[in-house]
Amino acid sequence: MDHFLYKDGVLHAEDVPVSEIAASVGSPFYVYSTATLERHFRLFDEALDGIDHLVCYAMKAASNQAILKTLANAGAGMDVVSKGEYLRAKAAGVPGDKIVFSGVGKTADEIRVALQGGIRQFNVESEPEMLVLNAQAVMLGMTVPITIRVNPDVDAKTHAKIATGKSENKFGIPIARARDVYAMAAALPGLEVIGIDVHIGSQLTDLAPFELAYQKVAELTETLRADGHDIRRLDLGGGLGIPYAYSNVAPPLPSDYGDLIKRTVGHLGCEIEIEPGRLIAGNAGIMVSGVIYVKSGEGRDFLIVDGAMNDLIRPAMYEAHHDIIPVIEPAVGVDQQPYDIVGPICESGDTFAKQRMMPPLESGDLIAFRSAGAYGAVMASEYNSRLLIPEVLVNGDQFAVIRPRPTFEDMINRDTIPAWL
Numbered sequence: 001m002d003h004f005l006y007k008d009g010v011l012h013a014e015d016v017p018v019s020e021i022a023a024s025v026g027s028p029f030y031v032y033s034t035a036t037l038e039r040h041f042r043l044f045d046e047a048l049d050g051i052d053h054l055v056c057y058a059m060k061a062a063s064n065q066a067i068l069k070t071l072a073n074a075g076a077g078m079d080v081v082s083k084g085e086y087l088r089a090k091a092a093g094v095p096g097d098k099i100v101f102s103g104v105g106k107t108a109d110e111i112r113v114a115l116q117g118g119i120r121q122f123n124v125e126s127e128p129e130m131l132v133l134n135a136q137a138v139m140l141g142m143t144v145p146i147t148i149r150v151n152p153d154v155d156a157k158t159h160a161k162i163a164t165g166k167s168e169n170k171f172g173i174p175i176a177r178a179r180d181v182y183a184m185a186a187a188l189p190g191l192e193v194i195g196i197d198v199h200i201g202s203q204l205t206d207l208a209p210f211e212l213a214y215q216k217v218a219e220l221t222e223t224l225r226a227d228g229h230d231i232r233r234l235d236l237g238g239g240l241g242i243p244y245a246y247s248n249v250a251p252p253l254p255s256d257y258g259d260l261i262k263r264t265v266g267h268l269g270c271e272i273e274i275e276p277g278r279l280i281a282g283n284a285g286i287m288v289s290g291v292i293y294v295k296s297g298e299g300r301d302f303l304i305v306d307g308a309m310n311d312l313i314r315p316a317m318y319e320a321h322h323d324i325i326p327v328i329e330p331a332v333g334v335d336q337q338p339y340d341i342v343g344p345i346c347e348s349g350d351t352f353a354k355q356r357m358m359p360p361l362e363s364g365d366l367i368a369f370r371s372a373g374a375y376g377a378v379m380a381s382e383y384n385s386r387l388l389i390p391e392v393l394v395n396g397d398q399f400a401v402i403r404p405r406p407t408f409e410d411m412i413n414r415d416t417i418p419a420w421l
């Protein structure tokens with residue numbers, strides 16, 4: 001469920017006509033709904049009612065300051081994977097004790113910044129990282145709470161590029177080696193072992209892989225406790241999928257996921273953390289784009305739009321599907337026709353959809369890519385020297401530009417010319 005619906009024949013973001021935003025900022029742009037962000041956060045928070053928990057939004061999904069602040073105000077912690085994300089979370093007013101640091105390649109510099117700024121815990125992913133973290137903590141005279149990310153060797157049954165819980169993936173330590181690695185961590189003076197972390201992938205549309213992974217985490221908790229470790233926090237990662245095609249069977253609900261967590265690890269008395277990203281932000285955002293040309297090709301019509309793969313890379317990168325709808329509601333019973341919907345970039349990969357049924361469209365019409373709130377704006381680039389597109393946040397009948405479109409001078413002046421030229 002989201003808050004992008006037709007009202008009076010025009011697609012609205014909450015109570016604001018999308019056409020009004022387009023008239024103000026120009027296309028293409030992203031627009032996010034405050035109500036949807038808050039609703040999705042609450043669904044997770046309520047799913048864990050009855051157990052001590054913190055929902056840490058995986059901010060790599062969408063990390064605009066206004067989005068972070070909206071979620072932080074609702075009570076979210078943050079899961080960060082880089083110094084930049086850590087600094088963004090702090091800048092949005094998130095206290096250090098609600099920030100979890102994940103990621104497979106944290107550098108000494110990143111670790112130091114988070115230690116000095118305050119951190120809830122580090123999710124450690126390897127022995128070498130553990131040694132660097134220990135050395136930094138000792139240098140600062142600190143003891144830092146850690147979990148160790150284990151790789152449970154579970155098939156998340158999702159796209160290969162976003163599966164992270166199989167033994168061939170780079171993430172975590174093999175669960176079979178966990179006892180040794182925990183023993184090593186416990187012997188290091190700068191670390192305080194408090195829990196276990198697991199994250200098996202993204203866009204999971206079935207609960208079974210979560211169940212397998214969490215059962216393994218529950219067993220490991222008992223084993224590690226028997227070894228003398230005070231395991232009291234379980235970080236169960238993110239990954240719950242969203243319905244990208246509204247016509248398809250819906251993925252499991254956060255409440256089902258919460259029940260699964262209670263069933264698999266609830267008896268252990270641990271504090272629970274989860275790190276959802278996509279489900280919070282995905283359907284809270286759309287990308288709006290204008291039709292530049294309608295071009296008739298050999299046996300097919302192309303809709304050439306002003307958004308491109310540099311603005312929304314998911315179709316090119318993950319063969320992802322986005323529902324695409326016209327901003328002006330088509331008349332009832334209007335004949336649809338197939339279009340290949342493409343951007344202007346000089347790559348055939350710059351194709352959003354092939355033979356997609358749409359009502360007839362013309363140059364100047366606006367279309368919206370649904371479910372573009374997560375892994376959309378954050379993955380954008382300036383390829384083809386296209387400016388990063390603006391982001392807009394709607395709240396009821398208000399909207400605000402939360403990242404303006406830069407100017408071409410901004411873009412060009414970031415380059416510097418060496419003295420010899």
Ligand SMILES: *Cc1c(COP(=O)(O)O)cnc(C)c1O
Nearest residue numbers: 058102202238239275276277278
């Ligand atoms: C990407 C990621 C998440 C969020 O995954 P979603 O599918 O967006 O919910 C959570 N935790 C870690 C460690 C991640 O890398």
